[in-house]
């Protein structure tokens with residue numbers, strides 16, 4: 094099929110590369126010309142394991158452009174909207190890029206039936222809004238009474254950064270929100286190889302053992318939009334739940350890791366997303382929980398569980414700094430090394446990263462902060478250059494003269510540091526990730542979260 098992807102962020106790039114790999118002709122469009130220039134050279138504008146190498150495999154069948162005319166919408170079967178929807182200060186999503194994409198698609202529609210799939214996370218009810226904008230814009234541009242032939246579908250994306258390629262080839266489910274038969278049939282065909290899992294697995298991304306099919310859930314558009322928010326809010330709740338239990342574990346002398354394991358073995362609960370620590374960051378959980386609360390407010394509805402999950406999450410960042418202050422007594426003038434700056438390993442993304450709040454709090458309390466990250470320093474320097482943190486390319490530089498260490502992101506290489514050669518100082522292990530016994534054996538006081 095001919096596919097157009099609008100927006101080349103994580104979701105757009107992964108969708109584009111995977112659909113090309115599955116045999117479609119794909120065009121990726123972005124209004125940001127710098128991104129397009131990079132992509133034309135085969136380079137990904139986002140850091141994501143296996144993305145660039147899979148892009149190399151499909152380069153002949155994928156095109157990049159900034160021009161809607163070049164994107165040839167009249168001959169496109171499916172258009173995906175995968176543009177950003179950042180948070181506004183009141184928690185609502187900023188939909189200006191979705192609007193621009195919808196208007197541009199409408200302007201360029203041809204005579205053929207076009208399926209427009211919204212993969213950007215938009216507030217519940219936005220599918221109808223996109224459709225209305227497209228109709229209005231089409232009429233404004235075609236005075237001859239012509240009727241456009243398109244349908245807007247919601248198919249939310251569930252990929253997680255750092256494992257996005259794997260999640261896109263081997264999803265847990267595919268959701269299609271539409272009551273239009275033609276659209277559902279077309280998407281069933283497009284997603285067919287993923288649903289049947291009958292494509293040859295890319296060399297670097299072997300198929301999980303036993304995966305023979307992926308379930309397809311077809312529902313109405315609003316429910317599909319809601320599934321995305323409800324799934325992310327539930328995962329966020331799970332993390333905040335374990336962090337709240339961790340606070341009590343710390344008081345009563347229990348170990349949250351043992352507690353998590355014990356509850357996670359109950360199949361009804363499951364063992365994933367029960368790691369206590371600094372809580373969630375990233376582009377989705379914070380934004381989506383805020384948007385859900387904001388949507389509920391429009392209907393004069395409270396969402397106390399989700400609001401509490403947010404409060405618990407952001408207080409974990411303060412907790413880490415409090416724990417350090419309790420240990421060192423005085424933070425003023427102390428050299429603190431932060432290990433990790435990205436919101437999680439295998440990404441250079443700093444959106445809502447705990448490292449930023451922790452740095453701010455430490456600096457407010459008088460500490461001198463040096464930070465290392467294996468891949469996020471370019472982003473850190475360009476977005477947070479004036480935070481007051483010294484960003485260090487070498488981890489040894491960050492650790493030099495450190496009087497305390499805070500592990501913020503669980504990059505595997507931090508576990509493998511030559512700890513014997515590092516003078517023992519208190520460590521706040523924000524992800525309960527380091528080898529506590531080994532480090533304590535070397536004389537490091539290790540303070541985990543909820544232990």
Ligand code: UDX
Nearest residue numbers: 250251252253254366367368372373374375377436437
């Ligand atoms: C998330 C969802 O997982 C994904 O389905 C959705 O499409 C986008 O949002 P992502 O933000 O990329 O993906 O990362 P995820 O692996 O879910 O982690 C989010 C945050 O939660 C990270 O900061 C991580 O460190 C934290 N986390 C995760 C915990 O603190 N504890 C856990 O047990 C799991």
